[in-house]
Amino acid sequence: MVGSAAMKKAVTCENCSLDNLCIPKGLSQSEVESLGEIVTRNTIRQKGEAIYHVGSEFKGIIALRSGSAKLLGLDRNGNEIVVDFMLPGELLGFDGLATQIHTCTAIALETVNYCRLPTQQIDLLVSTMPSLSQILLQRSGEQFDAQIQRMMLMRRTAEERVACFIIQISERLKARGYAELEFRFSMSREDMGSYLCIAHETVSRIMHNFQAQELIEVRARQLRIINKKGLLALTLE
Amino acid sequence: MVGSAAMKKAVTCENCSLDNLCIPKGLSQSEVESLGEIVTRNTIRQKGEAIYHVGSEFKGIIALRSGSAKLLGLDRNGNEIVVDFMLPGELLGFDGLATQIHTCTAIALETVNYCRLPTQQIDLLVSTMPSLSQILLQRSGEQFDAQIQRMMLMRRTAEERVACFIIQISERLKARGYAELEFRFSMSREDMGSYLCIAHETVSRIMHNFQAQELIEVRARQLRIINKKGLLALTLE
């Protein structure tokens, strides 16, 4: 969604720029070191490629280092639904936690670079590093809260949902040190619509209106928030 | 939602009828024993009373022994939204996991009886009992999956949502050994509507139609599924 973390040789958890956002946050120096030895680092996927598939074996929690992805769920009729968008610095893979089989598919929205904390190692590590399990549990809880926030959106009108969505993406990027008012909007209208439970035509119309009202500016895949207050006003009933 | 687990003196995790559904599932004999010594047991709340409030300190994961509850989230305008219904044998409290502060309020829909695994003890136990953290993580993952299923519902028509909802409750009760075709439906139309993102009038109309089509029968708060296949047919596009 937003660019390109610096890629250095032999990046480990100890010198990773995401260390304060990723799993290591809250671990001691020595714990981060042992984490660094275990993590599978710098895997690359191109736009459109899958990071993991629904039905595949869960191999561990993944930390996105750069690039963004969409998480697709499958309903009982076989329709794919966008369940979440993942931004750089965020963790994904929680859909495999319960049964060890992924219930979702993760697709790169642009070139992504990620690390993985392998499952088997999690079990081993947890006994020697109790704080890790605490952190994982905490992160898992964040997922729960995020899903609830998402449910709240469903009570609102299409316009409010789109406004909330833009703000949310902006906030999430800001929390991770990226520009909050101008960023790449990698997903299609279709993806947005699926995520927000809105027809893609409606998304298009609303984005058009927002531009006409000079709340945002869209060029190519770049989005700029011109009037954040105005957008926020739309999210408050 | 469904009645009254037997209440015996000195019920511990070892002889609890829910032991195969609750946290102990997957723990060894001795582990269940030490769990039993730590758990706060048999707390009672009457209908309408809170099990915990939004903003209050997270004190641990709760296992519902009997009775049912609703989980309320608060949107930014202060409106309460039903985020989930909890049935006997299910775990709740995950909304406090991330920040140690509850983001939801849990309200008893009828007299409930529950146990709690205190937080401080979780941290201690996890180091001596690695499988516990695995179980908690797994349960936490289930919550995630459930929320995704919920999102899927939002793509569907109001009628399909109500049909899915009834089936889901039925399945969840069945999984815990209760009757699947006849059970107590403790929540109000308002609650159902809030959960399904539908006006309560619409819920009422749809329930009426389902009765007219002889798919279900509703008397007082008791619900009976007459034609499960018919209901299921509605859930498949």
Add this chain to the structure above:
DNA sequence: CGACGCTTTGAGGAGATTCAAGACACGTGG
């Protein structure tokens, strides 16, 4: 440069909401 996919825009219609009013159930107090 042409083809394909994504986006935009319009018109018409269906589903759900809102508002309003009446029916019913439940608990309280006389």
Add this chain to the structure above:
DNA sequence: CCACGTGTCTTGAATCTCCTCAAAGCGTCG
């Protein structure tokens, strides 16, 4: 035990939001 009041549930009618279908514009990539 019944009358009463409150809150929940039902039912109707009008309205509106959003969807569906259709077609044209734009971008992107081989």
